[in-house]
Amino acid sequence: MTEAKDFPSLTGPELDGLVESLHHWSLSHGLVMYPPGFKSYAADIAPVTLYPTPFPRKAFEKALSVQQNFNRLYVSLASQFKSWLIEIIEELSKYDKDFTGMLYETYKKAVEGNNGKIPQPLSLGLFRSDYMLHKGADNSLDIKQIEFNTVSVSFGGLSNKVSSLHQFLNSSGHYDSEYSYPYYDENDIPVSQSLEGLSLGLKDANYYYNNEQDSTKTVILFIVQNGERNCFDQRHVEYELFTKYGIKSYRLSLEEVSSKTSINGGKLYIKKTMDEVSVVYFRSGYSPQDYESDPEQTWKARLHLESSKAIKCPSILTQLSGTKKIQQVLTQREVVEKFLSDVPKEKIDELFSTFVDIYPLDDSELGDVAKRLAQEQPERYVLKPQREGGGNNIYKENIPGFLEKLDKADWAAYILMELIEPPTYRNSIVRQNEVIRKDIISELGIFGTVLFDEDTGEIKENRNADWLLRSKLSSSNEGGVAAGFGCVDSIYLY
Template sequence: MNNILHPLVPQSVIEEASEWAIMHGVAFRQKDNTARHCPFSIAPMTMEKKVFEHLKAATPLITKLIHNISEDHDFLQSSLEAVAKADPFFERLLALHQQAHGEIGHRIRPARKPLLIMRTDFMDDQQHGPKVIEFNGIAAGMAPFGQRATEFHAYLQNQWPEVYQAWSEDPQAIQADNQGLEQLAYGIAQTARKIQATFTSGKQQHSPTFLMVVQENEDNVYDQHLLEVALQKLGIRTVRRTFDQLSTQLSTGDNQRLLLQDVGAIDVVYLRAGYQYIDYCAPKLNEEVCCQTLSQTRLFIEQHHVAVNATFSQQLATSKTMQMLLTAMPSEEYARWGLDYSDAELVKSVLADMRPINKQTISWFNTQASKHEWVLKNQGEGGGHCVFGEDISEKLSQLTPSEYDAWALMQRLYPHERDTPTIAVRNGKPTQINDIVSEVGLFTVYFDGDPVTQLDGYAGYLIRSKPASENEGGIHSGQGILDSLALVNKF
């Protein structure tokens, strides 16, 4: 990598760039109701165009696979039974799934219609090429920020071409088109109208209505509001509620219509909460069984004719355990979910090696494995759920056999470091990063198994970059910075 120090970015550029980010909603809300811009890079990462096209070809197939698995309730319940015994939250989730769908041999068909909004995260490993880090099927956010980052770098390139070129990895690279915000909104709007049409018989009664379920005191609100504004421009009414609020505000209308107090009929429910226990915790309810009321509120939603993301089954189908099962499964078995052998091989080509935790795996890891080549993961969503390197053996020694199934080993990915340093701007202050690596998240939107974007289900991308020395790369909770993508042709 070229470590030659570039001249510092002028402070005037930093200030105007930070103000652009705030002005365009690329920000987090502070406790005092002020806003701070998202940390960002001055110039995009680069990727070979053929690699990006490979990911764009594989991702819709992954989405098709996940959708079909999520509707295969016998498979979900039988294959995830062990992890439910090892992880209390997963146990609750699987129990809710059984309440919604019944048990094997005694199936129930809940009225909800599945809207799969998915972000599949990849890293382009130096040795093995692009591989999946994880599937995100619940609260898969930041498509709006992804599009804004692409627009932001175009703004920098136009306003300060010298600064932009000084920090660009390849001056000939062309920015990859990114319609993440527009396509996500389009897909949701199409879905909302389809649900409404089943009730109105051609008579327009009101604007289709979109309900976003949010966390209390959420600070990542602007990414959410950008989506809401885009939906409003498409004629969709938007409302926000917490699970706590919904526990007393939902009711049932004719033909299993979901009704919200003081709003009316709901067409789409989009969860930006529900992936962790605390989202269902309501201390004021003084429940005998923790989280019972609010988790039953989510079940109540699924019992109505409404488009839902994420359903219980989608959340189960995008779990780490399911990712591990799919990785180990022969390609021929994907036919159960509608993928022929060539499609299955394409999906398998981007899945990184994973191993279950048991006595044999622990013994192998402690005596034979190269520990830096693996990461230990539990079922948690978001940052802070991974153990790396030498710390893995210590963590494994602390686990009881009853906890093994909640964890898995995954091949650690070492993506290419950028050939030139970059400038990261955090809280208005620039920092040079010499070892920056990037994570690529591709969005897809499918309703009831069919693509609903103008790009055949594809819905843009999100780039998050971080120093290679940092383990946690989240923009919101880690050391990550918002980035975009430029493509190069290499022969």
């Protein structure tokens, strides 16, 4: 395998000049986030790496090649095998009544209120499959899936920006301390088209909502968190929709939905302007915290949205298909072959080569294996609950003590996942004007968009939507950028 080039070695005035150029480019192009306790007029650059991080070209191309079949797999779950999914969700609801249970109850109420059918069978998935490189016994590197995200996938807007930043710094000679030459071959630093890809997915939904006609008369409704620090990532998608397709967007929190929208004839409208909503795009609603301010009001708002004919991104069943328990079940080959019965064996093999061992913590035979491994070899595993976002996982030696504090009846709400062993690279992270040069590990996210009929399983559009790279200090278990654990990065292919 080709060896990666070392990082540029800049010091003194050259390094200072590079950091200043990075700040200026980022502020000029919207590669920004709000800091904690922000004022609306003052943003910082998003935490980023100084240089692109090496990633094997073969592994990168493989991650791209499997995405559309992963899209199809999750479509199959939420449509053709809906009863199977619901059976698992019902069981999970017993252990997580306040969130998984509430989502499922909301789904049932929306169906019951529409004579046993979901009000809008078309569903939009903006997905992201996350991978780390794993070092095999022969020291070769291959991708292994961490998780498959079905709701509120982030950084599609900023991924485009940070890869453009690194390509600019390279092409303009900022990485060369002597002659102002490009340090990397330009073809080895790709620019992610994730912003364009995710926007196209939303545009697809708007098109099919309007009976397969392009329309600028309907709007996209972003459901967002109050005090959202990562709003610029979302705004880039909003601006792309308007600039390229003429489609307007609105932003409301769950707390605002009931007072600022109405349903007439099944259709969802913005009260103030009476704009008709074609797509409800959830950038909130993926964790219990999003409902805690006023549970009665926020869950009522979710039901209000689900009861409309607007296309949901995602629908509740599509969101619930991304639970860790489903990910664990999908490591069983016979299940995937059943759900993707028309996919060639070699493509199934390709999907399976991205999996690590994942076990349930229930009373099954596999569950008994997991309980033993959690006690005897915890350093090899991570314990994951049915939650999205950083900060929820239990790692290595902390697992036995954590399980001891739980009622054994609640263990089934968790899965035990084999830890991936990624390579480390000594890159530099720029955060709030501080340059931190330490070993990092990276996580590749591949975006995909799929529009499908939840009743029939018919797929209207199935697309790749490019990629994201996030990195964090190798000493950190968690990796959320907005949560303060990591940074956005880009790729140097070798």
